[in-house]
Amino acid sequence: MAKVGVYVCHCGSNIAGVIDVAAVRDFAETLPDVVIARKDLFMCSDSGQEMVKQDVRDGVVDRVVVAACTPRTHEPIFRAAVEKAGLNKYLFEMANIRDQDSWVHAHDHEGATEKAKQIVASAVAKARNLEPLEDKFVPVTDAALVIGAGIGGISAALELANMGHKTYLVEKRPSIGGVMAQLDKTFPTNDCSACILTPMMVEAYNHPNIETMTYSEVDDVSGYIGNFKVKVRRKQTYVDWNKCTGCGDCASKCPAKTPDEFNAGLSDRRAAFIMFPQAVPKKAVIDIDHCINCAGREIGTQPKSNQKTGRPILAPCERACPAEAINRSLAHDPNGTIREIEVGSIVVATGYQVMDKDWFKEMAPASPNVITALQLERIISATGPTEGKLLRPSDHEKPHTITFVSCMGSRDEHFHSYCSRFCCMYMIKQARLIKEKYPQITINMHFIDVRAFGKGYEEYYTGARKMGINFFKGKVGGLEMLPGDKLRVLAYDMEAATPIEYASDLVVLATAVELPKDAVGLAQKLGLQFCGSNFFRELHPKLGPVETAVEGLFVAGCCQGPKDIPDTVAQAKGAAAAAAVPLAQGKVKIEPIISEVHQEICSGCGICVPLCPYHAISMQPSDNGPRARIEMSACKGCGVCTSACPSGAIVLHGYEEAQIFAQIEALTA
Missing domain, CATH: 3.30.70.20 (Alpha-Beta Plaits)
Structure with missing residues (x-):
């Protein structure tokens, strides 16, 4: 016959403020096989746990029921306590009389007490039938996979590699670096983004424990924590990277043009291209989707011979390459090359994208002088389309009045209800950089609220006001296109309680941060879930911010939710530390409840x-x-x-x- 002990928690006033704890304890004493029933102010405290352990040690009970908070956070505490006292930890059952009772029946004390009795009775009935279970362990593959090579992915990979673990760093673009590589400077210190990021990129690429797999995507994932089998698909480059020196001659001779993603569509790149000057690896790629097969040379065919000279007729990119690294004879394979790797844990750091301006019809998206903040970032960057000169896209003239509009798609019930967090700060950064270089330019900034939440951010914001940058609290209702490529700004100043109307040469929209389009496909392959804001869901917002519902799979950076660079790096290092635990242990525990x-x-x-x-x-x-x-x-x-x-x-x-x-x-x- 089982000897069940029941322990009812007051949880301060969380439970006792609604439920009659003494009545529940008295009721528990009447249940079959219950030999003792106790109550305590906080069962999870040392005194509460010691009460349980002492009854187990004395042989008073051989089954334990704790009526308290959620098992999600508190069950491990009590399982550890009964195990330490010498009882199999699976001879424990928890009754959740807080989340499932007192919190949802706060205005019905009598009903809540009766429900608590039923919950306890149910837990006792199960506890009487519990049987001992034993944990099992499986070996772990000592390697990790990091998906996404922005600042978050690079930070996670370096942490794992420096701990001595083999790490695969997978990036879908030809170079690592992510969105941070597109930035000019970073707030609140105005550090050069490339000066911070490039050394980390080089360190990761050259690290003996990191294998960088660029121009590649995760194709399939199977297995479980400690033993994941991953298929990585590398797209065809048509350039032998072992021979390519990164000289860029192929790009200079290629006649095919397409909008440059790195410059946010403000300039064109060639079909043969190197992603950006500081690319790591700095290797050329032929974009087959935009290749025009010039010189009659189609991909996958052998070159024709010149009838006069007998020499092969090569495409311009082939002729330009001094290292003879380009091979257009390779047949087009949309599936690329599949490589299978085995890893023990996975960190997902796939970053974000910003909404396109075309979503906001009231903001005159047809005007070339209405741009996103990321596009402005490329304009003021020395490696951007204007080599750092502040010029309007329409006529390449310097603007005299610039307007910044916040929360485009963020905090908006029509698009995204969440705050994108770092938009306020990067707009203030851009305004400050422009004002420092061009003090005569008038800068107007329209905010719902200024959210300067980080260390040194409030001071950075107040410094911008002192520089003469104009801040208006209130939304911009719309923009109208005027002659001379100007724009009429129709807004409202809530502090002055008056409408505002003025002409602006350039309007910058802080469009919302969201998951990349291919996130759904990746989530299906990995088993990831989405939160209400459509980012990857973490296991617990407070206690499991990097873990996910899939054991051995961790998230970091903006794919889990909008965050700035310091928070991204911090979370990436946390995810790396969590991912390294099973690798360091060499084995992973499998719960017997299977x-x-x-x-x-x-x-x-x-x-x-x-x-x-x-x-x-x-x-x-x-x-x-x-x-x-x-x-x-x-x-x-x-x-x-x-x-x-x-x-x-x-x-x-x-x-x-x-x-x-x-x-x-x-x-x-």
């Missing part, structure tokens, strides 16, 4: 296989034909397969039939 197939009952129907959200089930051959098999390392104990199995062949340890029916009976008694 599903198991009774092979003698399984009919081999296969219904469970596609239903498993963790891809833990497969059909394996046996003497009686194919039968379901569950990989214990991948199983998360969700129970979907158990409920779907028509043969009743799958049992979920810790939630077995006798336990569940006992709980139901207790709830309905």
